Amino acid sequence: MARASTTSDAFNAVAEPRRREILTYLAGTERPVGEIVSALGLEQPSVSKHLRVLRNVGLVRMRCHGRQKLYRTNAEAIRPLHDWAATFERYWQHQLNRVKELAESTVHQSSADSNAAPKPTPNPKEKR
Amino acid sequence: MARASTTSDAFNAVAEPRRREILTYLAGTERPVGEIVSALGLEQPSVSKHLRVLRNVGLVRMRCHGRQKLYRTNAEAIRPLHDWAATFERYWQHQLNRVKELAESTVHQSSADSNAAPKPTPNPKEKR
DNA sequence: TTGACATATTCCCATATAGGCATGTAACGT
DNA sequence: ACGTTACATGCCTATATGGGAATATGTCAA
Known part of the structure; x- marks a missing residue:
């Protein structure tokens, strides 16, 4: 199987930075597509496609006004994300305490630290 | 371009339900891989791969203990997600109020509701 | 060393992108 | 009707994925 569709849920939809x-x-606020295009500096077709994805998962609402279509964020649809993260x-509060304690007790210790994760490597080149 | 790598950030990593x-x-809590496998009912290689992704973006930490490796969630790495959503x-509070007011004032009349679907846009002769 | 156990990695592949570009479609002004 | 404006959609392609199966790596025990 490939990756889940971007339209399968809010989580997949917001994975894309744009x-x-x-x-x-x-x-x-409501904004017509054209303003999104110029404000964010993206190609118009690209914006339309992104809006389509967002609409499919309910993250934006659309309303027609003359020849333009006004979009606005439907914040409600972001709540599941927020709620999940809030869990x-x-x-992370606990961890902050732990880190604090750790820092207080090992202020001078050198770094023969074997538990530190192998670097939060953001972009591994990923061979195939 | 294809979709961004799952390891490009926390947003992409958590897009996958598993x-x-x-x-x-x-x-x-810390747990060895084997327990994750049996607890969630996934294949072991699958779990290992998911853990790799999570580790790459710093969402989990790992520690060796004998022949097993203990993983735990690094909640800190979830904060960006939470913070973004909290924005x-x-x-959504505003929206709740609007919906409430609307419900109170228009108990009898409701026209074309152009919000929910990715459907072919209805065609209200909007004038404004 | 050998064998069993715990994880990780590799190979293969069907699938779904996102971007660039061209084109389709709907609403407006004249 | 015609041209223009505002968006949407279709086509193409490189790329990354997640699952399954097989295999590799690493660690302990006898």
Whole structure:
């Protein structure tokens, strides 16, 4: 199987950085496609496609006004994301405490540290 | 271009439902791979691959213990997601109010509702 | 060393992108 | 009707994926 469709849920839809930008831009206000294009500096067809994905998962709403279509973010649809992430809130608070304690007790210790993760490598070249 | 790598950031990594399950399962506790496998009912190679992705973006930490490797969720890495989503908090509150007011004032009359579907756009003769 | 156990990695492949470009379609002004 | 404006959609392609199966790597125990 390949990766799940971008339209399968909000999580997949917002994985794309541009779509996140669009959602941010459309938060609280309606905007026609053209303004999104010029504001974010993207190609018009690209914006239309992203909007289609966002609409499919309910992340944006659309309304026709003359020859233009006004889009706006449907914040409600972002809540599942927020709620899921909030589940971990208590844990990162714990971790902060742990880190703090650790820092206080090992202020001078050198780094023969074998548990540190192998670097949060952002973009491994990934061979195939 | 294809879709961005799953390892490009936390957003892409958590787009996969199984990886979210793993993160939830590993929240607050360390677990060896084998337990994740049996707990979530996935194939072992599959779990290993998902853990690799999660590790690459710093969403999990790993520690060796004998012949097994103990993983745990690094909640800190979920904060960016939470923070981004929280940006929209005020908007969904607004929306709730709007919906409420609307429901109160228009108990009898409701016209074409152009929001939900990715359907062919209905064609209201909007004038504004 | 050998064998069993715990994980990781590789190979293969059907599938779904996202971007660039061209074209289709709908609404407007004249 | 015609041209223009505002978007949407179709086509093409390089690329990355996730699952399954097989295999490799690493660690302990006897």
